[in-house]
Amino acid sequence: MTKPFLSIEGLTKRFSAKGKAEDLVVFDDVFLNIEQGEFVCIIGHSGCGKSTILNILAGLDEPTSGGVIMDGKEIAGPSLDRGVVFQNYSLLPWLSALQNVIFGVKARWPNWTKGKVEEHSRKYLEMVGLGASMHRKPAQLSGGMRQRVSIARAFATQPKLLLLDEPFGALDALTRGVIQDELIKIWSESHQTVFMITHDVDEAILLADRILLMTNGPNARVAESVKVSLPRPRERAQIIEHPGYYKIRNHLVNFLVKRSGELAGTKNSDRQHPENIDPLAESPEPVPADPPARAKSDRPLRSVS
Amino acid sequence: MSLNLRATVVSLLFLIIVLGIWETLNQPPEATEALSEYELLMGGADQEARVPPPSQVAEHAWSELSNPFYDAGPNDKGIGIQLAYSLYRVLTGYFAAALIAIPLGFVIGMSPLMYKALNPFIQILRPISPLAWMPLALFVIKDSERSAIFVIFICSIWPMLINTAFGVANVRNDWVRVAQTHELSPLRTAFTVILPAAAPTILTGMRISIGIAWLVIVAAEMLVGGTGIGYYVWNEWNNLDLNSVIFSILMIGFVGMLLDMALSGVSRLVQYEE
Ligand SMILES: Nc1ncnc2c1ncn2[C@@H]1O[C@H](COP(=O)(O)OP(=O)(O)O)[C@@H](O)[C@H]1O
Ligand SMILES: [Mg+2]
Numbered sequence: 116m117t118k119p120f121l122s123i124e125g126l127t128k129r130f131s132a133k134g135k136a137e138d139l140v141v142f143d144d145v146f147l148n149i150e151q152g153e154f155v156c157i158i159g160h161s162g163c164g165k166s167t168i169l170n171i172l173a174g175l176d177e178p179t180s181g182g183v184i185m186d187g188k189e190i191a192g193p194s195l196d197r198g199v200v201f202q203n204y205s206l207l208p209w210l211s212a213l214q215n216v217i218f219g220v221k222a223r224w225p226n227w228t229k230g231k232v233e234e235h236s237r238k239y240l241e242m243v244g245l246g247a248s249m250h251r252k253p254a255q256l257s258g259g260m261r262q263r264v265s266i267a268r269a270f271a272t273q274p275k276l277l278l279l280d281e282p283f284g285a286l287d288a289l290t291r292g293v294i295q296d297e298l299i300k301i302w303s304e305s306h307q308t309v310f311m312i313t314h315d316v317d318e319a320i321l322l323a324d325r326i327l328l329m330t331n332g333p334n335a336r337v338a339e340s341v342k343v344s345l346p347r348p349r350e351r352a353q354i355i356e357h358p359g360y361y362k363i364r365n366h367l368v369n370f371l372v373k374r375s376g377e378l379a380g381t382k383n384s385d386r387q388h389p390e391n392i393d394p395l396a397e398s399p400e401p402v403p404a405d406p407p408a409r410a411k412s413d414r415p416l417r418s419v420s
Numbered sequence: 421m422s423l424n425l426r427a428t429v430v431s432l433l434f435l436i437i438v439l440g441i442w443e444t445l446n447q448p449p450e451a452t453e454a455l456s457e458y459e460l461l462m463g464g465a466d467q468e469a470r471v472p473p474p475s476q477v478a479e480h481a482w483s484e485l486s487n488p489f490y491d492a493g494p495n496d497k498g499i500g501i502q503l504a505y506s507l508y509r510v511l512t513g514y515f516a517a518a519l520i521a522i523p524l525g526f527v528i529g530m531s532p533l534m535y536k537a538l539n540p541f542i543q544i545l546r547p548i549s550p551l552a553w554m555p556l557a558l559f560v561i562k563d564s565e566r567s568a569i570f571v572i573f574i575c576s577i578w579p580m581l582i583n584t585a586f587g588v589a590n591v592r593n594d595w596v597r598v599a600q601t602h603e604l605s606p607l608r609t610a611f612t613v614i615l616p617a618a619a620p621t622i623l624t625g626m627r628i629s630i631g632i633a634w635l636v637i638v639a640a641e642m643l644v645g646g647t648g649i650g651y652y653v654w655n656e657w658n659n660l661d662l663n664s665v666i667f668s669i670l671m672i673g674f675v676g677m678l679l680d681m682a683l684s685g686v687s688r689l690v691q692y693e694e
Contacts, residue, residue, distance in 0.1 A: 175601070192600075193601045194603060198601070201597075207595060207617075218602070222602035223602075252692070
């Protein structure tokens with residue numbers, strides 16, 4: 116079988132706790148695969164280690180043991196191949212919105228001419244609807260606009276993998292909805308592989324091909340991998356009409372409310388990989404089988420060699 | 421009336437009151453009695469105790485300012501020349517200090533090892549009055565001009581060094597991560613992320629330094645003599661020319677204010693809002 120685009124193999128992270136003999140084991144021996152072009156969301160209660168996984172993928176943090184292989188190469192340190200959008204936007208406040216995007220584009224293609232860099236950067240800012248305010252400094256932009264700049268910067272560098280750490284966590288519900296739509300739009304044009312942390316179940320269903328569920332920490336694990344086989348393109352208003360929507364949603368909420376705690380500290384039955392679940396396939400009346408537009412994740416994800 | 425306008429009116433009012441009091445209190449006493457022999461020898465009784473009134477100072481200031489650059493020998497130079505000497509010393513010592521303090525502060529701010537290693541030296545050297553260096557400087561450098569510059573150097577280095585190190589060490593980790601995820605080299609990170617991020621703090625240090633340097637140059641020039649505004653004040657005191665003393669005090673304040681305004685102008689350019 117071909118190797119998956121990204122494989123997380125035996126990832127373990129411990130922190131040596133102050134004044135305690137035993138280390139804090141955030142998670143232990145996590146295995147995961149992500150396919151090219153897949154949009155994966157990860158949900159879990161706060162403190163279970165989601166950000167830690169994401170930072171390891173970004174190369175900003177190192178695992179205690181285990182490793183991550185992307186595109187045949189082991190991840191060692193940060194790289195332009197992996198773009199990151201943080202919850203707090205991480206824009207450089209002394210640069211305008213446009214200059215912030217240019218900052219990324221210039222780093223990605225140092226040999227481009229000034230004009231080409233700027234044109235490329237403008238294009239992405241326009242894509243997220245910021246064409247009119249690209250000369251403003253981050254302090255003069257609302258939280259939602261800042262996060263759009265941050266998304267534009269990440270997409271403009273065209274990384275192989277895009278990492279988003281609760282990108283909409285600090286935004287109000289209305290703004291979040293608008294930016295989610297923009298994220299879908301820009302993503303459907305680029306077909307980038309996305310790994311996104313969220314704590315919003317509806318957001319995950321709207322965006323993801325697959326949702327990973329983590330048990331509570333410490334000693335957390337990715338217990339389930341839930342397939343979201345709702346047809347794309349998805350629209351917020353229509354998706355909730357879909358008969359499968361609440362099946363998926365109930366499954367997720369049930370996990371978060373009950374099983375995430377019950378399963379805490381236990382091991383996966385297949386030691387290595389999360390259990391694959393497709394809430395719609397279990398349905399007694401078959402749901403109209405609209406083949407998902409980008410269903411690369413159809414096959415079981417137990418393909419580690 | 422806007423606040424600014426009202427403030428200006430109140431300022432002027434204070435100025436007029438203070439000048440008025442000064443003027444009336446310092447009228448020459450009427451010569452009621454005949455001067456004693458001693459007083460006659462000293463050239464008049466009122467000479468010793470009386471501060472010249474503002475009208476006299478203003479008159480003197482006008483004549484000095486209308487020809488600030490005259491040069492009539494070592495003991496009689498225009499105020500402009502004296503200020504220029506002082507400014508030259510201050511700026512030379514100050515920029516030499518900046519040239520060392522800012523790069524060194526970068527290193528200290530970025531490396532916890534260097535911070536810990538150099539901190540004891542900084543803590544001991546910093547509280548030393550810059551003038552305490554003067555004898556040693558004169559002995560080693562053997563040149564009063566350069567010794568004065570050295571004293572300026574040593575007094576302006578600390579605020580810049582400490583502020584640079586502090587600013588660099590406290591650059592938000594998010595911004596460093598942005599540099600890392602964009603694979604910037606350490607040098608480019610230093611120039612495109614850390615320098616602009618720390619610039620407001622560095623400029624604050626530079627502003628404190630120029631203020632201290634201008635305070636210290638007056639004292640240093642009183643010690644080494646020859647030229648400069650500090651020497652001028654002391655020399656006019658020896659000549660008992662209080663008009664010139666008061667005039668030069670005001671000029672020291674005025675130039676100090678200009679230096680501070682220049683630095684605050686630069687610091688506004690690098691300021692950013694988070
Ligand atoms: N530098 C650190 N030192 C010690 N413990 C840490 C450190 N960073 C994170 N942790 C711990 O690791 C766990 C996972 O953190 P995190 O990945 O941020 O969780 P999440 O993003 O899922 O909310 C938490 O219990 C947190 O306290
Ligand atoms: Mg987190």
